[in-house]
Amino acid sequence: MKNILKKIIIIVPIILIALVSFIVLSSYLEHRELIAEEKAKYPAPGKLVSVDETNIHVYAEGQGKQTLVFMSGLGTVSPYYDFKVLFEKLSDDYRIAVVERAGYGWSEISSEARDLKTVLNETRTALKLAGGKAPYVLFPHSLAGLEAVYWSNLYPEEVKAVIGLDPLMPGFIEESEEGPVLSPLISILTRTGLVRNQPEVFSNNFHAAKKGLLTEKEAKIARTIFYRRVQTKNMWEEVDMVESNSKLAKKENKYKVPFYAFISSRNEEKSWQDSIVSYTKEADGEAFILDADHYIHLEQPEFIAEKSKEIIEKNL
Secondary structure: OHHHHHHHHHHHHHHHHHHHHHHHHHHHHHHHHHHHHHHHHOOOOOEEEEEOOEEEEEEEEOOOOOEEEEEOOOOOOOHHHHHHHHHOOOOOOOEEEEEEOOOOOOOOOOOOOOOHHHHHHHHHHHHHHOOOOOOEEEEEEOOHHHHHHHHHHHOHHHEEEEEEEOOOOOOHHHHOOOOOOOOHHHHHHHHOOHHHHOHHHHHHHOHHHHOOOOOHHHHHHHHHHHHHHOOOHHHHHHHHHHHHHHHHHHHOOOOOOOEEEEEEOOOOOHHHHHHHHHHHHHOOOOEEEEOOOOOHHHHOHHHHHHHHHHHHHHHO
16 A cells, blocks of 8 residues: 555656646647748838848838837837837828837847947837938837937937837936836736736736727727737846846936836836936926826826927927
């Protein structure tokens, strides 16, 4: 009897491990096949341009003389769909461009480091290859605030102004008790394809879909992007480098370009709001505090669009 129990104790865990491994492997292989099918079925709506052997997606529309460049925050799976509700309200008057960084949306994952110098080079080059002409008005959301500050101070002739969307400012991360975090569990679930068995994960975590801002067709396409672009390798690298990138942006800061910003009133860390307000004052701009969450452009796109037009027409 004891020998039988010992065998059971040994065999049962082995069977469970084998079963789980089979499920995960099967899910992963099916996931890879589905990704290939989805890429072919739903190609990028904009241009894919090669930058250092990595295809970067740039979407552009509108015929205005001034080009507005939209730059996404950390972990925004599909910048194109994230900014759509806002840029559609501006593209009748301006040319707009959405640059999806490496590892985001339809852009490929890059093996290059995610330091500001490299990321900015990719953004500037991608815009040029896609037909963009400086100077631009930058619309950075969250993490992209660092890139926008770095860009405007390093190449002020290329940036007419920055209009931030609750942007991260240089110096904030170094003084904050908590930095941005990603979840290893979520990464495992998405990379193995197991997340496909939980459709509510997309609905609850894709901000534009959660707020009902996508059509049925758009949501269907966005879901396929979500399945392959949640917490990518490049996003993890951005988290690892956020403090060093913040220090670099602060080091190069010379307040050479007007800086405006729309700020969320709901951030628990008051220093976030204070850092943005302080920067806009130093950079000869203006801050607008709105009753909205961090994805501020999804909650108040009408106000942001109208105020942005006013800023551009009166001050630039």
